[in-house]
Amino acid sequence: MTQAKSGIEGRTDGRQDILDAAEAAFSEAGFAGASMKAISLRAEVAQGLIHYHFQTKEGLYAAVIERRAHWITTARLTLLDRIDLGIPDATAQIFEAFFRPPLGPEGGGRVFARIFALLAVGDARDQALVERLYDPSARLFIDALSSARPDVSRETCVWGYSMALGLLVGAVGRSGRTERLAQLPPDSADDTEALIARLTCHATGGFEALCEEARA
Structure with missing residues (x-):
């Protein structure tokens, strides 16, 4: 299993990784079908890091757009x-x-x-x-x-x-x-x-x- 990114480096670089992964996920599955867990696995970051940067799925979607x-x-x-x-x-x-x-x-x-x-x-x-x-x-x-x-x-x-x-x-x-x-x-x-x-x-x-x- 790929180890999730964490720490200061993850918080610096992880945001763009999350946005890239979320963009692909929303494109493939739509807003309703893209889960935060799937996006975290795709971005290779801890799910908590997504909440740290974007709070909610709505916030993440808005950031992608x-x-x-x-x-x-x-x-x-x-x-x-x-x-x-x-x-x-x-x-x-x-x-x-x-x-x-x-x-x-x-x-x-x-x-x-x-x-x-x-x-x-x-x-x-x-x-x-x-x-x-x-x-x-x-x-x-x-x-x-x-x-x-x-x-x-x-x-x-x-x-x-x-x-x-x-x-x-x-x-x-x-x-x-x-x-x-x-x-x-x-x-x-x-x-x-x-x-x-x-x-x-x-x-x-x-x-x-x-x-x-x-x-x-």
């Missing part, structure tokens, strides 16, 4: 800050900045993808986490769209953002359905750059169509 949200949001806002909102293709750059981090290293790959997808349609606990951790940056992206297209209402920009989020939720899991429907070999469409380009094209075209409709 918060860690990943911090990485995604920081990368998104770094990209967003670099965009000249006055150039013709500003909206495409805004959507690319929105899509790239969740699909890159910051997004956690397929492990966090299952959690990320469920957050958008989750229960009151998930919705509270989304409101706290993602809504502030969402408003900044909507502000950017409004600056890039000052000729349309903020409501139109909110719809553009919301539909881009729907595209992301549908794509982030990379379940293999696209390949199956296209009769392609498994993972043949698993190209991050190509996926980002397709999503950006779709979101930009849809948003521009909304803008034209709103101005008609």
